[in-house]
Amino acid sequence: MNMLTPLPDSKWNDATAAHLLNRAGFGGTPDEIERTWQKGLIPAVRDLVEVKGDAANLPAPAWAHPRNIRAQRMEIKAAKDRGENFQSKARQIRMMEGDEIVDLRRWWLDRMLNGPAPLLEKMTLFWHGHFATSIQKVQDAYWMWLQNDTLRRNALGSFGMLVKKISRDPAMMIYLDLQQSRQEHPNENWARELMELFTVGIGNYTEQDIRESARAFTGYRIDMTTQQFRSAPFQQDHRPKTFMGATGNFNGDNIIDILVGKPACAQFVGRKLWRFFVEDEPSTTIVDSVAATIRSHNFEMRPALREIFTSAEFYSDRVMGNQIKSPVQYIVQTSKLLNASAPAPIAAQNAMRQMGQILFAPPNVKGWDGGKEWISTSTLLFRYNFANYLVNGSAMLPGEAMARGRGAGPGFRMGNIAEQIKRDPIEVGKLVPSEIRAKPREVVDLLAKRLFPTRPSDKEIDAFVKYLETRGSDGTDATLRELIHLMMSTPQFQLA
Amino acid sequence: MNMNTKATLQTRRKFLRTSMLGAAATWTLPVFLEKTFFALDALAADAATQIVTGKDGTILVVLQMAGGNDGLNTVIPYADDAYHVARPRLRLAADQVLKIDNHIGLHPKLSGLKSFYDEGHLAIVQGVGYPNPNRSHFRSTEIWQTASDADHTLSDGWLGRYFDNCCSGADPTVGVAIGGETPQAFAAKNPTGVTFSRPEQFRFQPSARGNGQMSAEEMFFRELNEGAAGDESGTAASNAGGSIGAIPGKTKNDLSTLDFLQRTALDAQLSSDKILAIARKYKSTVPYPQGQLAASLNIIARMIAGGLATRVYYASQGGFDTHAGQINTHERLIGEFNEAASAFVADLKQQGNFDRVLLMTFSEFGRRVQENANGGTDHGAAAPMFVLGGAVKAGLFGKHPSLTDLDRGDLKFNTDFRSVYGTVLDRWLKAPSQIVLGRKFAELSIL
Numbered sequence: 043m044n045m046l047t048p049l050p051d052s053k054w055n056d057a058t059a060a061h062l063l064n065r066a067g068f069g070g071t072p073d074e075i076e077r078t079w080q081k082g083l084i085p086a087v088r089d090l091v092e093v094k095g096d097a098a099n100l101p102a103p104a105w106a107h108p109r110n111i112r113a114q115r116m117e118i119k120a121a122k123d124r125g126e127n128f129q130s131k132a133r134q135i136r137m138m139e140g141d142e143i144v145d146l147r148r149w150w151l152d153r154m155l156n157g158p159a160p161l162l163e164k165m166t167l168f169w170h171g172h173f174a175t176s177i178q179k180v181q182d183a184y185w186m187w188l189q190n191d192t193l194r195r196n197a198l199g200s201f202g203m204l205v206k207k208i209s210r211d212p213a214m215m216i217y218l219d220l221q222q223s224r225q226e227h228p229n230e231n232w233a234r235e236l237m238e239l240f241t242v243g244i245g246n247y248t249e250q251d252i253r254e255s256a257r258a259f260t261g262y263r264i265d266m267t268t269q270q271f272r273s274a275p276f277q278q279d280h281r282p283k284t285f286m287g288a289t290g291n292f293n294g295d296n297i298i299d300i301l302v303g304k305p306a307c308a309q310f311v312g313r314k315l316w317r318f319f320v321e322d323e324p325s326t327t328i329v330d331s332v333a334a335t336i337r338s339h340n341f342e343m344r345p346a347l348r349e350i351f352t353s354a355e356f357y358s359d360r361v362m363g364n365q366i367k368s369p370v371q372y373i374v375q376t377s378k379l380l381n382a383s384a385p386a387p388i389a390a391q392n393a394m395r396q397m398g399q400i401l402f403a404p405p406n407v408k409g410w411d412g413g414k415e416w417i418s419t420s421t422l423l424f425r426y427n428f429a430n431y432l433v434n435g436s437a438m439l440p441g442e443a444m445a446r447g448r449g450a451g452p453g454f455r456m457g458n459i460a461e462q463i464k465r466d467p468i469e470v471g472k473l474v475p476s477e478i479r480a481k482p483r484e485v486v487d488l489l490a491k492r493l494f495p496t497r498p499s500d501k502e503i504d505a506f507v508k509y510l511e512t513r514g515s516d517g518t519d520a521t522l523r524e525l526i527h528l529m530m531s532t533p534q535f536q537l538a
Numbered sequence: 539m540n541m542n543t544k545a546t547l548q549t550r551r552k553f554l555r556t557s558m559l560g561a562a563a564t565w566t567l568p569v570f571l572e573k574t575f576f577a578l579d580a581l582a583a584d585a586a587t588q589i590v591t592g593k594d595g596t597i598l599v600v601l602q603m604a605g606g607n608d609g610l611n612t613v614i615p616y617a618d619d620a621y622h623v624a625r626p627r628l629r630l631a632a633d634q635v636l637k638i639d640n641h642i643g644l645h646p647k648l649s650g651l652k653s654f655y656d657e658g659h660l661a662i663v664q665g666v667g668y669p670n671p672n673r674s675h676f677r678s679t680e681i682w683q684t685a686s687d688a689d690h691t692l693s694d695g696w697l698g699r700y701f702d703n704c705c706s707g708a709d710p711t712v713g714v715a716i717g718g719e720t721p722q723a724f725a726a727k728n729p730t731g732v733t734f735s736r737p738e739q740f741r742f743q744p745s746a747r748g749n750g751q752m753s754a755e756e757m758f759f760r761e762l763n764e765g766a767a768g769d770e771s772g773t774a775a776s777n778a779g780g781s782i783g784a785i786p787g788k789t790k791n792d793l794s795t796l797d798f799l800q801r802t803a804l805d806a807q808l809s810s811d812k813i814l815a816i817a818r819k820y821k822s823t824v825p826y827p828q829g830q831l832a833a834s835l836n837i838i839a840r841m842i843a844g845g846l847a848t849r850v851y852y853a854s855q856g857g858f859d860t861h862a863g864q865i866n867t868h869e870r871l872i873g874e875f876n877e878a879a880s881a882f883v884a885d886l887k888q889q890g891n892f893d894r895v896l897l898m899t900f901s902e903f904g905r906r907v908q909e910n911a912n913g914g915t916d917h918g919a920a921a922p923m924f925v926l927g928g929a930v931k932a933g934l935f936g937k938h939p940s941l942t943d944l945d946r947g948d949l950k951f952n953t954d955f956r957s958v959y960g961t962v963l964d965r966w967l968k969a970p971s972q973i974v975l976g977r978k979f980a981e982l983s984i985l
Binding site: 047123177178179230232364365366367383391395396398405407410411414415417418419420421422423426427430434442502505509512513520524529531532533534536537 | 720727745754758761
């Protein structure tokens with residue numbers, strides 16, 4: 043069996059510790075990096091992977107409970123058909139839905155930034171991209187929260203179990219039309235994506251496998267009162283199916299067991315894990331190693347993650363500081379690095395949209411491609427200008443869309459936008475001690491270490507120093523915020 | 539990074555920078571750029587003719603009518619009894635429509651388009667759609683944006699694949715979308731194209747604003763983002779014999795991540811400079827109406843006048859999801875479209891650019907034939923597209939779909955939308971549609 047090479051103790055230092063926190067979580071402050079380093083590699087990885095049992099047991103947002111929003115929509119429609127006044131009720135519901143999804147995004151960003159289990163949140167984000175589902179079709183924030191909760195509770199455990207839970211997840215069932223699938227008309231949408239995008243990948247199944255497995259997934263329904271999955275045996279196709287060479291009266295879980303048993307599945311998941319946490323183009327040797335670990339541990343995710351985060355390959359020069367931060371990573375990690383609160387919910391939502399990764403609304407069932415696809419001239423300039431907002435506060439609005447609230451999406455209320463995106467400038471004193479403020483080189487060294495994953499070239503460091511000097515090296519808050527904004531307006535800052 | 543890639547990059551930077559300088563002589567330049575201007579100019583001079591300069595090539599303007607435009611009340615089969623039966627409240631009578639022939643007429647608000655038709659500059663493609671139509675805004679828009687089959691999901695947009703396959707190494711402004719978000723049609727393996735709402739916003743915004751002059755911070759930002767391009771002495775000579783246009787552009791997979799980011803940062807800075815410079819220099823003398831669509835088309839017209847090296851512009855108009863009280867809403871939207879498009883065409887004619895610009899409209903679907911109980915229409919399927927331009931062969935193309943032979947209450951398509959895309963790619967952008975769209979679709983004689 044192939045194995046990754048363990049990282050030698052001699053390579054465990056503050057840089058590798060910072061790298062671990064960047065990739066397995068959402069970055070670390072200098073203090074957190076120091077503590078992680080002191081802990082040692084194996085205990086540090088253990089603490090990330092072996093999260094406390096109740097870490098996934100999070101209090102839901104206050105509004106997140108079953109309440110049959112569809113029935114309310116139908117009431118409105120009926121009132122409308124009767125010619126009654128339905129506008130105020132309809133507006134109320136729309137507002138509620140819009141506010142909820144904004145709040146759900148806030149809630150999750152808060153978990154990422156302040157929660158006790160960064161890897162658990164990062165894996166939940168990984169699975170959100172893997173089992174991509176969008177509020178745009180699901181149209182109910184409760185179901186999006188419920189899926190998020192399911193992903194989190196199963197994020198580090200058995201992959202087979204997770205797929206089965208997702209096959210019964212109302213948001214997914216709506217997104218891929220599974221709840222419409224019945225014996226006479228099996229819907230193939232879910233069956234196709236289950237194979238193409240969730241388990242074995244393209245090339246490892248036939249069109250017949252799709253048709254036959256679609257029959258096995260008939261009879262999955264949602265109880266609209268409880269808003270949970272229910273089984274509808276009369277809609278189910280109980281006849282024999284021939285799937286991947288085997289014939290039997292398979293149900294959905296049987297199909298998932300068969301798929302997860304295929305070597306291609308461990309390869310597919312292993313490759314995707316490596317791409318998410320480590321690098322865009324993994325070698326086949328590495329994919330084989332991760333896949334072998336996944337298979338030998340019965341598709342438990344923890345052993346594979348432990349192996350990745352303790353491997354020399356994960357800490358190699360070509361990997362460290364060479365991943366483009368996803369928009370979500372950018373928002374959370376920047377807030378952490380600036381020792382500041384997360385941006386206001388509506389500002390964060392707008393920024394996610396403009397940067398191309400809006401939580402709970404992936405562009406399609408393939409999720410986000412990530413890597414270099416995050417960056418275009420538009421998104422890069424937006425990142426630079428959004429950095430301005432994060433550092434200098436709402437005095438500087440990142441772009442017209444923010445100022446006018448356009449693109450802010452549902453939940454945005456005209457008139458109080460300024461109130462909603464209000465943000466104070468960062469407290470420079472938390473980042474730069476007063477005794478070095480008037481010493482440009484020390485200020486630049488300190489901030490460079492904090493902000494960049496790898497130290498910029500001497501030439502660039504000198505340029506920042508020179509900038510401070512020409513600004514009069516007075517070290518005022520405003521000047522230092524300018525410097526911080528400039529350091530963030532660089533290609534290097536986009537990397538983790 | 540190998541030497542060859544490096545040389546290409548450096549050359550590309552020089553070219554961009556030189557063409558930027560050429561277009562913006564009055565712009566306050568960082569000193570280090572001024573110093574190298576003349577040296578770079580000589581290098582770019584022979585190469586410039588091989589790159590789209592913005593002054594010659596054909597230009598496509600894509601106009602998205604978001605929400606599902608009611609095609610049946612846009613291009614109206616006024617002589618068909620079934621139309622009047624299905625639309626008791628929404629129907630437009632024979633004496634109201636702008637007649638194209640004995641059967642078909644345009645919405646009364648489309649007077650501008652009617653005159654373009656009469657002048658021979660408007661092609662109306664009827665009954666456009668795709669097999670197994672999807673009635674979700676979200677999914678159907680995605681199908682139009684990616685040009686996929688209904689049962690297959692693609693991530694990259696059809697214009698993105700055009701950029702990837704046909705424009706590698708091109709200026710980033712080869713695609714320009716006006717709006718807050720990049721349309722999925724631009725999504726690409728090697729993302730290119732720029733998106734902005736207002737030229738003034740598509741730029742680095744320093745913390746402190748100077749008084750009309752570039753702030754120290756902005757100046758420094760410029761130098762910072764020239765970082766990798768600063769070490770270029772020597773490489774120019776090694777590449778001087780080559781012509782820029784002949785060197786295939788490097789895809790992002792050939793670049794290290796940092797190189798890629800540096801290149802994009804430079805592209806962003808230079809394109810934002812160019813766009814801002816053009817926006818300041820070129821103002822339209824043709825009056826434009828109020829409204830967002832008119833403002834978007836006005837920006838596009840000014841970018842065309844200023845010679846931005848763009849092949850594809852993208853603008854959108856929203857609000858077409860008329861489930862209730864359609865008659866006034868639709869009239870307002872169609873009127874806004876008509877006036878904006880008319881001003882745009884008048885502007886292009888005045889510039890002398892009408893013959894090299896093609897405006898193509900699309901909407902994710904048409905609407906249900908039968909009007910609903912709320913004086914609106916629900917999501918439908920096939921609908922017409924407009925293709926407008928000085929080089930267009932005017933006429934009605936495709937058949938108007940039957941109003942009685944329906945698919946679940948919706949019009950059946952007879953022209954695949956990818957036939958329109960394919961024709962525009964092959965005949966207008968001179969790009970192989972088979973590669974961009976994955977297969978060959980029947981061509982239309984609109985061009």
